[in-house]
Amino acid sequence: MRLIAKIGQWFDHRLRLAAPIREAAEHPIPRKSSSWFYVFGSAAFTVFLLQVVTGILLALIYVPSAAEAWNSLQALNHDVTLGWFIRALHGWGSNFMVAIVLIHMAQVFLFGAYKFPRELTWVLGVFLLLMTLGMAFTGQVLRFDQDAYWGLGIGASIASRIPFAGPAVVKFMLGGPIIAGATLSRFFTLHVFLIPGSLIAFVSLHILMVLTLGINEWPMPGRLVKRTTYEREYHELTKREGEPFVPYGVWKDMFFAGLILLAVAACALYFGPFGPTGRPDPTIIQTVPKPDYFFLWLYAVLSLLPPSLETPAVLIGPVVVILGLLLLPFLSGEGEKSWRRRPVGVLTVLLIAVAFGTFTRMAEFAPWSPHMNAWSGDPVPERMILHTTALERQGALVFQVKQCRNCHALGGTGGDRGPALDSVAVRLTHDQLVRQVIQGGGNMPTYGKNLSPPETTALVAFLQTLHPSGQAPARDASREVVLEEGPEKLTGKDPNGPQ
Amino acid sequence: MPNEIIVTRRGLLTKLAVLFNGLIAVALAVPIVQFLLSAITRGRGNAYLSWVPLGAVSDFPEGETRLATFRNPYVTPTDGKTADTACWVRHIGSDQFQVFAINCMHLGCPVRWFPQSGLFMCPCHGGVYYRDGARASGPPERALVEYPWKVEKGQIIIQAGELPTPGGSAAFNRRTPPCA
Numbered sequence: 001m002r003l004i005a006k007i008g009q010w011f012d013h014r015l016r017l018a019a020p021i022r023e024a025a026e027h028p029i030p031r032k033s034s035s036w037f038y039v040f041g042s043a044a045f046t047v048f049l050l051q052v053v054t055g056i057l058l059a060l061i062y063v064p065s066a067a068e069a070w071n072s073l074q075a076l077n078h079d080v081t082l083g084w085f086i087r088a089l090h091g092w093g094s095n096f097m098v099a100i101v102l103i104h105m106a107q108v109f110l111f112g113a114y115k116f117p118r119e120l121t122w123v124l125g126v127f128l129l130l131m132t133l134g135m136a137f138t139g140q141v142l143r144f145d146q147d148a149y150w151g152l153g154i155g156a157s158i159a160s161r162i163p164f165a166g167p168a169v170v171k172f173m174l175g176g177p178i179i180a181g182a183t184l185s186r187f188f189t190l191h192v193f194l195i196p197g198s199l200i201a202f203v204s205l206h207i208l209m210v211l212t213l214g215i216n217e218w219p220m221p222g223r224l225v226k227r228t229t230y231e232r233e234y235h236e237l238t239k240r241e242g243e244p245f246v247p248y249g250v251w252k253d254m255f256f257a258g259l260i261l262l263a264v265a266a267c268a269l270y271f272g273p274f275g276p277t278g279r280p281d282p283t284i285i286q287t288v289p290k291p292d293y294f295f296l297w298l299y300a301v302l303s304l305l306p307p308s309l310e311t312p313a314v315l316i317g318p319v320v321v322i323l324g325l326l327l328l329p330f331l332s333g334e335g336e337k338s339w340r341r342r343p344v345g346v347l348t349v350l351l352i353a354v355a356f357g358t359f360t361r362m363a364e365f366a367p368w369s370p371h372m373n374a375w376s377g378d379p380v381p382e383r384m385i386l387h388t389t390a391l392e393r394q395g396a397l398v399f400q401v402k403q404c405r406n407c408h409a410l411g412g413t414g415g416d417r418g419p420a421l422d423s424v425a426v427r428l429t430h431d432q433l434v435r436q437v438i439q440g441g442g443n444m445p446t447y448g449k450n451l452s453p454p455e456t457t458a459l460v461a462f463l464q465t466l467h468p469s470g471q472a473p474a475r476d477a478s479r480e481v482v483l484e485e486g487p488e489k490l491t492g493k494d495p496n497g498p499q
Numbered sequence: 500m501p502n503e504i505i506v507t508r509r510g511l512l513t514k515l516a517v518l519f520n521g522l523i524a525v526a527l528a529v530p531i532v533q534f535l536l537s538a539i540t541r542g543r544g545n546a547y548l549s550w551v552p553l554g555a556v557s558d559f560p561e562g563e564t565r566l567a568t569f570r571n572p573y574v575t576p577t578d579g580k581t582a583d584t585a586c587w588v589r590h591i592g593s594d595q596f597q598v599f600a601i602n603c604m605h606l607g608c609p610v611r612w613f614p615q616s617g618l619f620m621c622p623c624h625g626g627v628y629y630r631d632g633a634r635a636s637g638p639p640e641r642a643l644v645e646y647p648w649k650v651e652k653g654q655i656i657i658q659a660g661e662l663p664t665p666g667g668s669a670a671f672n673r674r675t676p677p678c679a
Contacts, residue, residue, distance in 0.1 A: 067579025149581065153607030153662070154623075160666025170664055171538045177547035177661040178584070181577030182538065281580040283568045285601060285609035288622040302606060303624035307640050368625045368637075372611060403616040407625075417625050445627050445635035450617040 024211050025250075028242030030234075032218035034249035037111070039256035040104035041210070045203065046257035047097040050264065051135075052196070054090040062142070064188035066181040066280070069144035073276045088268035091143075094136055096264050098294045101132045106349050109328075112337025113216035115225045119329035121209045124202050126325045131199050133294070138191035140292045144184055145276035150289035152179045152187075161311045179282075214238060215249075219337035226334060288372070290363075297359035303368040304359075367416035374405035374414045381411035388465055395462025398455045402447065410466075418444060425464045425473035432474075433460045547573050548660040553588060553598070555653055564589040564612050564630065567598075572660045586646060587612055587619070588655065589630065596655060599632050600644040600663035607664060610643065619643065641665065 012018045061080055063072040076083035105125065108114055114122035137155075141148045152174070159173055160166040175182030217237055243249075274292070278284060291299050305313055339346050371378070380396050388396070399405070407417035414420075428436065437456055440446035451459065467473045533540070541547070549572040559565050564587055571582040587610075589597040599619070601609045608623035618635060619628040627635040632643035644663035649656055 065577040065579070066581045067577055150608055150623075153602060156662055157602075157605070157607040157664050157666075160664030162666065166664070166666035168539045170662070170666070171542055172536070174662065175538045176575070177542055177573055178571050178582065179662060180571070180581040181575045181579070183581075185577070279580065281583060282601070282609070283580075283583045283585045285566070285585055285611060287609065289608055299623075303638060305638075307638050310638065310640075369622055370620050370625055370627075372620065372622050375613075375615070401615050403613050403618070403620075406613075406620065440636070443636045445618060445629065447616070449629075 025246040026244035027211055027214070028238040029215050029245050029249050030217040030237050031241045031243055031248075033215045034243065034245075034252060035218065036252055036256070037107055038215065038249070039253050040100055040107055042253040043257045043260045044097060044100045044104055045207070047093055047100060047260060047264065048199070048203065050093045050261060051090060051097060054086050054093060055192070055196075057086050058090055059192065064142070064184055066144065066184045069142070069184060070276055070279055073143065073145075077273060077276075084273050085268060087273035088271070089264060090139075091274040092264050092267040092271070094139055095293060096260060096267075098132055098136055100260065101129055105129060106353075108216075109345065110339040110342075110349060111216055112219050112225070112339075112342070114329040115335070115337060116227050116230055116329075116333045118209070118213055118216065119333055121206060121213065122329045123326055124206045124209070126322070128199065128202050128206060129325075130322070131195050131202065134195050135191060135199070136292065136294055138187045138195065140295075141184070141187040142191055143274065143276050144280050146278040146280055146284070146287045147275070147289050147291070149179060149280040149282060150287065151291055152183060154289075154291075158314050162315060215245075216337075219339070221336070221338040221340045223337070224335050225337060288369070290366075293360070296363035297356050299366075300359040300363040303366075304362075365416075369415075370406040370417050371415040372406060375400055375403040378405055378410075378413040384410065384466065389461070391458050392462045392465050395458035395460065398451070398459040399462055402450065402455075402459075407444075421463065421466055423467050423471070425467040426471055427474060428463075429474045429476045429479075430460060430464060431476060431479070433463050437463075542661070548658050549573075550649075550656045550658050551660075552654045552656045553586070554655065556590075556594075556650055556655055557653070559588050559590040559596070559655065561590050561592055564614065566612070569657070569659065584659065585609070586657070586659075587643075594650050596648050596650075597632060598646040598648045598655075598657050600646065602644065602663050603639060604634075604641050604643060604665045605637070605639040607662075639665075 008018075058076065061072055061076050061083060063069055073087070076087050078084070108122065108125065137151075141152060156170045156174060156179070159169045162169055171177060173183075173186075174180075175186045214234060217234060278287060290296070302310065302314070336342055380400055385393055385396050404421075405414040407415040409416060409420040410422060412420075424433070434456065436444065437451065437459060438446065438448040447456075464473055551569045551572050553567040553569055559567075566585055567588045568583055568585050571578075571584055574582045585601045587599040587601065589599070591597060599610075603610050603621035603623065603626045605621065605624055605626045608621050608626075610619040610621045610626070610628065612619050617630045619630075619632075621627070621637070621639075624638050626637035626639040628639070628643050629635050632645060634640070634642050646657040646659050648658075
């Protein structure tokens with residue numbers, strides 16, 4: 001033991017790090033701040049370390065070349081011993097990191113920890129969130145498969161809409177005129193050098209500020225933050241009831257971080273790595289690209305926005321959100337910290353969480369996308385063609401062959417882009433059906449040019465059979481009057497006019 | 500001596516050293532920025548575009564729309580399969596063609612042609628186009644991009660080389676689709 005102590009002393013005589021490390025470890029924290037609510041920051045840091053380690057391991061095998069990347073991922077998955085597990089750890093680590101950073105941010109917001117004097121810690125945190133999302137997106141590109149290729153196409157399409165500079169920005173982003181070798185090299189540089197380098201610098205400053213300014217005290221309703229008195233009050237609080245971070249607070253952080261690592265490993269083991277999906281060959285067009293989990297909400301938003309609002313929303317929206325987050329501590333740097341007395345803040349967090357959840361859920365089944373194979377894969381339910389005439393059956397055939405199923409569901413299968421047609425005859429009369437089929441409208445293409453008159457007649461005859469057995473199909477009352485009384489009775493006088 | 504400015508030798512040398520390094524930094528920044536922006540500057544004046552063959556006219560039966568592929572004219576050694584590009588060739592009649600980019604004008608996903616309904620459909624957000632490329636429904640704001648084409652020695656050739664995007668480069672946007 002004495003030898004170890006001696007070696008330690010030899011090093012510290014030269015490094016002089018023992019004193020500042022001890023000081024940092026034993027910095028006083030308010031007693032109530034050694035709480036299970038305060039463990040998310042250190043957990044995010046721990047997952048970041050896991051990402052660094054697994055990332056370096058993957059880089060031993062991965063080849064950042066558009067021609068070879070996909071093959072090297074296959075080698076990792078299938079040939080390299082436990083390559084699949086390291087990939088799975090990195091992929092699940094990424095999901096956990098985004099989730100924990102978001103939870104950390106919500107907690108910091110709800111506990112008012114962004115207020116004076118911790119504004120800069122929050123601002124750095126906003127940049128850390130953006131970098132985390134940047135890592136998630138560039139990492140998805142490095143998993144160079146069909147989703148990555150078309151994901152880049154989506155990125156390029158959005159960037160191209162920037163006024164004036166759009167085409168130049170696209171070429172700068174892609175490193176050339178198309179998504180190809182230079183693009184992957186570029187995103188590799190971002191994912192492996194630029195963003196992680198900045199992350200390490202920002203994380204260091206972020207943690208340093210937590211140490212120098214002290215951890216946020218447990219917010220008490222009614223204890224208001226004032227610039228003039230806060231620091232003196234905090235100092236008195238830590239003096240009166242402060243405890244050294246090690247060991248009073250640290251064990252909760254360590255247990256939680258360990259639990260998270262265990263959860264990442266369990267997910268990696270059970271679910272395995274993400275992809276890669278098909279080879280990134282743009283001539284293979286039988287693909288349905290979808291972004292990774294944490295960008296699914298965006299996928300939903302992009303399809304639900306009205307077309308005219310999309311470009312402004314995509315270009316201006318992020319700027320507004322980021323500016324709002326950056327300005328938050330300067331707009332409400334003082335006052336109430338406790339979430340118990342900040343109903344607007346709590347509702348904002350809830351609203352954002354519910355919105356993200358809803359969009360993500362919607363994106364999982366993507367009701368706006370046509371089912372590309374419904375017309376050839378989903379048969380018309382048998383009961384719908386029982387006891388039908390030859391014409392109606394011919395209509396069912398037209399319905400199937402003309403890919404109506406890709407957007408319209410029958411019997412619960414088929415696309416959700418347009419309304420389900422199980423009872424369309426109740427909603428639309430014969431004339432309305434004909435008009436809708438031929439002219440489209442309400443986001444339906446016009447089929448007039450693609451259907452011959454006999455096909456239209458057959459199709460409408462089939463659609464008119466689609467009503468519940470106990471419910472009569474819609475009818476056009478005025479048409480019946482004309483047919484019963486004869487048109488000559490109606491001519492000469494306005495049917496809607498005074499009698 | 501209230502207004503006297505004291506210039507020490509060390510102070511002056513430090514300032515000169517800062518200036519010296521500043522000049523060198525600027526001199527180095529010029530090639531660095533040129534290198535960084537080369538992807539943009541290289542493509543000035545449509546330099547990325549050239550004429551590429553899609554195949555014999557006889558490969559594209561009249562009245563049909565078929566998938567064709569070509570190797571992008573501008574390639575780098577690490578491109579692999581990514582430089583292969585697909586496009587839809589519509590042979591209207593005699594020597595009249597339309598060549599559509601594969602990319603949906605909403606967010607660039609690959610559209611698929613359905614001859615039975617005569618529509619292009621996009622699997623991502625439900626963009627739909629008519630047989631002439633005009634927008635039919637869904638979120639896209641404009642028609643499919645058309646490549647300039649011509650027929651030479653029985654071959655159909657198109658002018659291509661850049662990823663077609665909704666913001667698009669001038670070369671593509673000059674052409675307004677016939678039915679848009």
